[in-house]
Amino acid sequence: MSAAPDTATPLARLAGVLPGLPGGTDVRARRAEALERLLALGLPSTRDEAWKYTNLRLIARRELAPAPSRPVDAGTLGALPAREGATFVFVDGRFSPALSGGTMPVGVTFTPLAEVLAGSIPDALSARLSATDAIDDRIRLLNSALLADGGILDVGRTDVRAELSVVHVATGGGAHSRLLVTLAPGANARLTEYHLAPNDAESLAVPVADLVLGAGANLEHYSIGLNGAKAVGLEDVTVRLGADATYRHRHLAFGAQLARLDLRVRLEGTGSSARLAGLLLAEHSQQIDVRTLVEHAAPHTTSDQVYRGVANGRGRGSYDGKVVVHAGARKADSKQSSRNLILSKDASIESRPQLEINTDDVKCSHGATTGALDEGMLFYLLARGLDRDTARALLTFAFAEDVIAGIALPTLRRFIEERVLGSLPAGALIRDFIA
Amino acid sequence: MNSIKRGDLILDIKDLAADVQGRRILDGLDLEVRSGEVHAIMGPNGAGKSTLAQLLAGRSSYEVVRGRVNYLGTDLLALPPEERARRGLFLGFQYPVEIPGVNNVYLLKAALNARRRQEGLPEVDAFDFLTLVRDKMRLMQMDDSFLTRGVNEGFSGGEKKRNEILQMTVLEPTLAVLDETDSGLDIDALKVVANGVNSLKRDDRAIVLVTHYQRLLDHIVPDRVHVLAGGKILKSGGRELALELERRGYDWVRAEASAA
Numbered sequence: 001m002s003a004a005p006d007t008a009t010p011l012a013r014l015a016g017v018l019p020g021l022p023g024g025t026d027v028r029a030r031r032a033e034a035l036e037r038l039l040a041l042g043l044p045s046t047r048d049e050a051w052k053y054t055n056l057r058l059i060a061r062r063e064l065a066p067a068p069s070r071p072v073d074a075g076t077l078g079a080l081p082a083r084e085g086a087t088f089v090f091v092d093g094r095f096s097p098a099l100s101g102g103t104m105p106v107g108v109t110f111t112p113l114a115e116v117l118a119g120s121i122p123d124a125l126s127a128r129l130s131a132t133d134a135i136d137d138r139i140r141l142l143n144s145a146l147l148a149d150g151g152i153l154d155v156g157r158t159d160v161r162a163e164l165s166v167v168h169v170a171t172g173g174g175a176h177s178r179l180l181v182t183l184a185p186g187a188n189a190r191l192t193e194y195h196l197a198p199n200d201a202e203s204l205a206v207p208v209a210d211l212v213l214g215a216g217a218n219l220e221h222y223s224i225g226l227n228g229a230k231a232v233g234l235e236d237v238t239v240r241l242g243a244d245a246t247y248r249h250r251h252l253a254f255g256a257q258l259a260r261l262d263l264r265v266r267l268e269g270t271g272s273s274a275r276l277a278g279l280l281l282a283e284h285s286q287q288i289d290v291r292t293l294v295e296h297a298a299p300h301t302t303s304d305q306v307y308r309g310v311a312n313g314r315g316r317g318s319y320d321g322k323v324v325v326h327a328g329a330r331k332a333d334s335k336q337s338s339r340n341l342i343l344s345k346d347a348s349i350e351s352r353p354q355l356e357i358n359t360d361d362v363k364c365s366h367g368a369t370t371g372a373l374d375e376g377m378l379f380y381l382l383a384r385g386l387d388r389d390t391a392r393a394l395l396t397f398a399f400a401e402d403v404i405a406g407i408a409l410p411t412l413r414r415f416i417e418e419r420v421l422g423s424l425p426a427g428a429l430i431r432d433f434i435a
Numbered sequence: 436m437n438s439i440k441r442g443d444l445i446l447d448i449k450d451l452a453a454d455v456q457g458r459r460i461l462d463g464l465d466l467e468v469r470s471g472e473v474h475a476i477m478g479p480n481g482a483g484k485s486t487l488a489q490l491l492a493g494r495s496s497y498e499v500v501r502g503r504v505n506y507l508g509t510d511l512l513a514l515p516p517e518e519r520a521r522r523g524l525f526l527g528f529q530y531p532v533e534i535p536g537v538n539n540v541y542l543l544k545a546a547l548n549a550r551r552r553q554e555g556l557p558e559v560d561a562f563d564f565l566t567l568v569r570d571k572m573r574l575m576q577m578d579d580s581f582l583t584r585g586v587n588e589g590f591s592g593g594e595k596k597r598n599e600i601l602q603m604t605v606l607e608p609t610l611a612v613l614d615e616t617d618s619g620l621d622i623d624a625l626k627v628v629a630n631g632v633n634s635l636k637r638d639d640r641a642i643v644l645v646t647h648y649q650r651l652l653d654h655i656v657p658d659r660v661h662v663l664a665g666g667k668i669l670k671s672g673g674r675e676l677a678l679e680l681e682r683r684g685y686d687w688v689r690a691e692a693s694a695a
Contacts, residue, residue, distance in 0.1 A: 375496075380532045383492045384542060384602070385520035385549030394537050398585070401536025433541040 010064045011043055014145060017065040021148050023117040030121075030130060034144035041138050050136060053318035053350050054289050058232050058258045062204040065146060066092050067173025070198075072099060077167060080194055080226075081415040085163025086110070092170060093177040093207075094149040105155075105162035107187070113150035113178055125152075128180060128210060134236045135262040135293050143176045143206045143236065150178035150208075155217075157186040165192045170203035170231060179209040183217035185242065192222040192412065197231035197256070205233045213245040215269060220248045220408065224416070227256035229284070235261045243269030243298075250407060251278035252416055253288045254423060260289040267294070267301035267329075277306040279403040279416075281423055282315030282347070292321040296332035296362075303333075308403050309340040309370075310396060311347035312425070318350040323364065325357045332359070336366035341373065341399050343392075343425070389426040394433060396424050439507075441471035441638040445610050446491075446511075451502035452666070453490055460486045462666030464502070468610070471638045475652055475677060476645045478663035479685045484645045485529055487663065488614040492526035493519050506610065520546070521553035523609030527599040527616050534586035539598070540568060542586050543605055550606055571604045574634060576627050592619040600631035611635065612643045617651035629654030649681040662688045 018031050043060060044051040069092045077089065077099060088110060089099035095112040104110070116125060129147075134140040155162050166179060183189060197203045205227075213219055219239075227233055233256055239247055253259050265274045280288040294303045309317045319338045340349035353366040373395050381391035400420050407413040421427035439445070446468040453461040460483045468474055478484050490497045491504065493516025504511040511519060534542075548558045559567075572581060575597045587595050596616055603611055613632065617625055632642060632655050644651060652660070652674065660676040661668045664685060669692040670676065680688070 374532070377532045377534055379492075379494055379516065380528065380534070381542070382516040383520055383526050383528075384546035384606075385517050385553075386542075386545055387517055387549075388515075390545070391517075394542075395534065398534050398536040401585075405536065433537055433545070 009060065010062060011039070011060075014064060018145065021146065022114065023148065024119050026119075026121045026126070027117040027147070031145050031147070034141045038138060038141040038145055041141070044136065044138055050291065050320065053316070053320070054260060055258055055287055059204065059234070062174075062202065062232055064142065064174045064204060066148065066175065067171075069094070070171040072096070072169050072171065076169060076196060076198070080167065081409075081411040083163070083165045083192070085165065087165040087167060088151055089167045089169065090149070090151070090175075090177045092173065093147075093175040093205075095151060099167075102165070105158075105164070106160070107156035107158040108162050108164065109154045111152040113152060113180070114148065116152070117148070125180070129178070131210070133264070134208075134238055135264045135291055136236075139206060139234050139236050139262065140208060143178065143208045146174055146176040147178055148176070150180070153179065153181045155181070155183045155187040155189045157184050158188070160188075162187070162189040164189060165194070167194045167196065168205060168207050170195075170197040170201060170205040170227075170233070172201045172203050175203060175205040175207070177207050179207070181209065181211045183213045183219055183245075185214035186216045187214065188218045190220040190409070192409070193224065195223070195225045195227055195233055195235065197227040197233070199228035200230060201228055202230045203232065205231065206236065207233070208236045209238075211237070211239045211247075213239065213241045213247060215242040215244060217242065217245045219246075221250070222407075222412065223249070223251045223261065224412075225251075225253035225256060225259050225288075226419075227259060229255065229257060231256045231259070233259045235259070237262065238264045238266075239274070240266045240268055241272035241274065244271040245269060246272070247274045249274070249276045250403070251276075251280075251290065252403070253278070253280045253290075254419055256286060256288065258287045260291070262291050264293045265295065265303070266297055267303065268297050270298045271300045272298065273302040275304045277403050277406055278308070279400050279420075280307075280309045280317045280319075281400070281420065282309070282311045282317040282349070283313050283423055285314045287316045289318045290320070294321075294323045294334065296323070296325040296329040296334065298329055300331045301329060301333075303335070305336045305338075306402060307338045308400060309338075309349040309351070310343065310400060311340070311349050312343040314344075314346045316348050318352070320350070320352045322354040322356065323366075325359055325362050325364065327358045329359055330361045332362040332364070334362070334364045338368040339399070340370040341396065342370060343372070343396065390429045393424050393426040393430045397421065397427075397430060439470050439609065439639040443470040445470050445507060445641045446643075447505040449503050451504060452500045453486065454498045454500055455486065455496060460497070460666055461490070464663070464667045466661065466668060468641045468643060470641055472658045473636065473642045473644065473655060475657040475660045476643060476663050477647070477649070477660060477677060477680055480647065482664045483666045484647075484663055485614055488526060488529075488612045488645050491519075491612055492516055492524065517549070521549050523550070525603050525606055525608035525611045527603060527611065527613035529615040529618065531587050531595040531599055533588050533590070535588045537586050539584055539586050540582050543568065543602055546602065546606055568605060571601055574604065575601045575631050577601060593621065593624040596620060596628055597624065597631075600628050604631055604635060607635070608640065610641050610643070612645065614645045615647065616644070617646055617648060625651065626654060649677045652677045664689055
């Protein structure tokens with residue numbers, strides 16, 4: 001007689017969850033394998049350098065398995081900025097045709113992943129699904145073990161940029177989706193991802209995005225975190241770039257009890273470039289962590305990272321960004337800038353830009369600062385007669401503006417500006433200044 | 436502020452001593468500035484000129500250890516910096532800060548409205564304000580891009596100084612303290628800045644120029660010139676004193692003062 005299965009932790013209980021998930025034989029075998037590896041590795045702990053800034057108790061205690069979805073009302077999506085092109089909505093990781101809509105851009109095909117998972121999985125896709133090349137494979141394995149749906153987006157080369165939006169809604173429990181995006185050589189797309197959770201949802205969302213850019217392709221990618229106060233989100237993005245491809249990622253994180261982004265970018269093709277930027281705004285007792293890994297694996301590759309953090313109340317945040325220049329990636333050019341603003345004595349942001357260079361003839365720079373509002377700037381505004389609250393709010397906004405100004409979509413930029421103003425102390429006082 | 440007449444005492448500093456990080460910078464400074472006057476405070480580097488300017492505007496990094504400063508009959512040192520500005524004290528900064536994302540013109544409008552509220556006036560009409568700003572921008576030879584840019588964002592040194600004087604001409608202060616406004620300006624920009632300052636000379640207003648060089652005074656003629664060295668005013672005189680300082684330097688003033 002075998003011992004009773006261990007059901008003490010949400011992780012241990014997963015073995016009992018897998019048989020109930022939908023899908024064919026292929027995906028079932030894949031899930032079992034992923035879970036086996038995950039159980040062997042365990043969930044991240046604070047002993048891991050990469051997780052030492054993150055409150056892991058929140059993850060360990062969360063229900064990891066998908067819960068029955070609660071209905072999502074139209075107002076949830078209505079609160080988002082107006083969207084062009086097509087919008088794909090995932091509720092608790094499952095594609096919702098009813099909530100999705102818009103106009104499919106020319107040259108784009110979308111396939112719900114569940115359709116593929118129901119049958120035998122083609123080899124090419126199989127390899128991509130089982131790739132463990134995330135910054136932290138344990139998060140990827142968790143997603144692989146529980147994956148029930150997602151989306152495959154193929155973008156062909158056309159004359160106009162394909163406008164695509166993906167909305168992830170987590171209503172409680174686990175939400176595990178996989179987005180596989182492929183841009184054909186020369187294709188051009190904008191992908192805006194929103195991560196939502198209602199205020200009372202104790203959700204744990206693990207959205208994984210796997211992006212492949214063909215030669216000369218161009219992708220502008222936004223990740224907008226608008227989670228409720230109890231949400232936990234572990235976002236895992238990997239990007240591979242072909243020759244002369246350009247990738248632009250802008251991460252704007254608000255809300256959530258714990259939100260983490262793992263972003264790995266591999267500049268594999270000669271002349272490819274990536275520009276990454278982010279704004280994290282941690283208030284109350286929120287924690288927002290950003291971890292990037294940018295690899296220069298070919299000559300003449302460029303990367304640029306601009307991350308700004310603002311922490312107030314007991315908010316905490318971290319930026320842990322590593323650039324690796326591989327042997328042979330001569331003429332690589334990399335810049336990293338991390339600046340953080342601490343608005344209260346109980347708030348904190350850790351900043352750790354790192355650089356590993358394995359070749360000569362490269363140009364790399366990085367800088368990090370963390371501090372309070374600039375006294376010189378504050379005095380300048382006071383000396384013009386502005387009251388202290390207004391002056392402080394203006395300077396905080398100005399700090400965030402570095403990242404906001406680069407949002408190319410006007411509707412999204414205004415939406416984010418409002419969001420920033422709404423979360424600033426005295427934000428209402430300065431609305432008129434922002435034009 | 437219409438009640439101020441030519442010759443009224445605007446600023447009255449008595450025996451002012453102030454420390455910066457434990458070091459005595461000002462040490463027994465006396466200065467009287469009356470309405471309708473232009474004063475120039477000159478002196479060698481490190482004499483305390485900028486300290487005086489910033490202290491008057493309310494910078495908190497200075498500790499006043501002795502003396503008093505009276506502005507329009509009130510104790511200036513008791514007022515927070517924003518209150519001083521609203522009561523018509525304007526500091527033209529030596530190094531104006533850049534504030535990206537905060538619109539230049541909105542800052543100016545907020546500054547003007549803060550001043551108007553203090554005087555019991557309604558907020559400025561948006562159209563009138565823009566007309567006023569465009570008018571002053573012409574005077575300062577600034578192009579329209581200033582309207583849309585962030586506060587001093589990406590401005591050259593000369594543009595920043597012009598922007599300071601633009602702000603001053605819009606805010607119409609009762610007492611303008613201009614800290615090294617001439618530094619870093621070429622001769623054309625200097626003339627534009629001087630022109631802006633001169634446009635502000637009035638019976639109910641006083642201007643204090645803090646400067647290292649006499650050349651600014653070729654374009655803005657002062658009524659009084661003071662030499663600030665070692666934390667106090669060592670010598671005061673008319674315009675001719677500035678010319679003498681240009682010719683002879685500051686050492687003779689110090690020698691004269693220590694002999695006295």
